Amino acid sequence: MDIRDIAAKSGYGVGTVSRAINGQPNVSERARERILEVMAELGYEPNVNARYLKMRTQTPVAVFVTGVGNRLFDDVIGPLQAELVREGEDIVVTYLEDGSNVARAAAEYQLARHPKGMVFLGGDPECFRTSFQEVGAPAVLVTSSAEELALPNLSSVTIDNEAAARDAVAHLCERGHRRIGVVGGSRDGGQISSLRLRGAEDALRAHGIELDYERDYEPCDFIEAGGFEAAGRLLDRAPDLTAVFALGDVVAFGALRAICDRGLTVPGDVSLVGFDDTSLSQYSVPRITTIRQNAELLGRRAARVILDGMGGASATHELVPYELVERESVRTV
Amino acid sequence: MDIRDIAAKSGYGVGTVSRAINGQPNVSERARERILEVMAELGYEPNVNARYLKMRTQTPVAVFVTGVGNRLFDDVIGPLQAELVREGEDIVVTYLEDGSNVARAAAEYQLARHPKGMVFLGGDPECFRTSFQEVGAPAVLVTSSAEELALPNLSSVTIDNEAAARDAVAHLCERGHRRIGVVGGSRDGGQISSLRLRGAEDALRAHGIELDYERDYEPCDFIEAGGFEAAGRLLDRAPDLTAVFALGDVVAFGALRAICDRGLTVPGDVSLVGFDDTSLSQYSVPRITTIRQNAELLGRRAARVILDGMGGASATHELVPYELVERESVRTV
DNA sequence: CGAAGGGTTGGAAACGTTTCCAATTGGCTT
């Protein structure tokens, strides 16, 4: 079934039918009604391939997710999609195995599909530097800042990771902790790792403590298993630690397990603070004190940025508020 | 840039170029080499819109996920995608707000995009009955069985939910529990709820206990918050319960929290068994005894079914093995 | 009354592929 079938059956020309379908002007009320009626009757659906071929754009909005299993991203997608569909846009999600090739994948996708917009959940700004020079569509990087890249179409929405990590660790220091371990990310890892690590370092230094990376830090991927193993190694190496700061909730969750496995309790023996405020930290036993990234806000803002970008707005770099939410995993010593 | 540019520059016709690009026969080695060379030189990428318009097919494989936040599905997507890309297929994921409209969404998508294959993560077979009559592409339903629907192109891969639930509850009964509560799903909910509920009922009956739905059952959505609230209500109503069977790990996780909130311990005061074996039950404190659904196997099998279906195979209904994994949340009374 | 102009309309051209068919080539066979 074709737009021509609709034209024939409704008694109008294809041009008029096309205009009617797309809500364009220069169609009489009479014609519009008749055409819509015939469309409904025949159950006609426009062919997106033909449409996008002609319009030279394609897939509504492409979302790239790197790091399957990052709970925060799962929580961002819902609101993001909701906001976009409310404006009549659709999204299509692609999972990327490895965060490092995100820009390459995106570039290929863009070349091939010409999406209207692109959203990156995770992925390090660095990798956009080389291979993402000419973005055709508005793009937004969520949870990392792309400000210093200053690419014309690449926006970002994120919290101030450094300040948040500083607050998290200061929280521990203020409660009397002096032997504090850090787990997650990696020293020469992406922006997020670096920023959070630097924030932690700063807070410690402000309290007269120098972070000994050799002894009190253990890197790992942002998955439960990573946190479990890294915290295990850290605890075995430095049993006098009274607190652990995990660079992400999933890491904290794994760390919690590792702590318990050694017969220690949280917060009795070691205090724990996470980062992200996913459902993991809300429902774990004990509940974990963490930095709240407002997933809903992140999702909605990202959607807005894309929408505005499609409307011609230039790239922006938003900082959304964060919050330290105190729960039961930190003890005053 | 066009296929015609490649044709012109390489000195061959568009037909030959097209054949060379698609690895079809009837292209001399000489021509193929030259054409590939020119393509690389010009950085040419075929336009998928034009291609799919002509081929009358589109998006590689469409994946529909219903119920954001279901950890099991997150774990299935990775292996699914891995298997598919290994065969040169790509996937595109769409999140559906509400499980009930999955068939409608799929039908629309199919009409508009003509995907090569479709996979449904979650979604109840019932909703496919009416609106999914003529599937053009092979489709597979994961975690529910579509066997009784007997649709020509709709396959399914799932575990035997009823038997697994029976095993889970029997496990509790064999350890001396007589007052067992059940949380999650709903009585007139989808296939999964029904099957697991029936399995629980059967196991109880085999041990001389009749499940009192009014008193010992509390329905809820498959999210942490649901489990938390439902288990809370259940516990308040029937404080003499010594064990709880949750219809999903996320529900169990929420329930664990509710139990602890009431000053009770797991497994000291109440034993708990979950269902799915997501990372939640592996890392929680205590670790939760649960039914393992092998996410990787589910994902890989689903991919296989789609691949075979594209090769012309007809619908199959696979049952993959499950396993009761004993951890620390069940006590013998 | 003729011209001008705004709102509609129809249809051809174009978007970038794949595919079909006819034409060409070159090596064998008879």
Next chain:
DNA sequence: AAGCCAATTGGAAACGTTTCCAACCCTTCG
């Protein structure tokens, strides 16, 4: 030398839209 056949090739047609332009019909105005 002529005839065949297979392998290769070129190019037109088609896929289903959108858009541009010309044509048309009314009003309205000078």
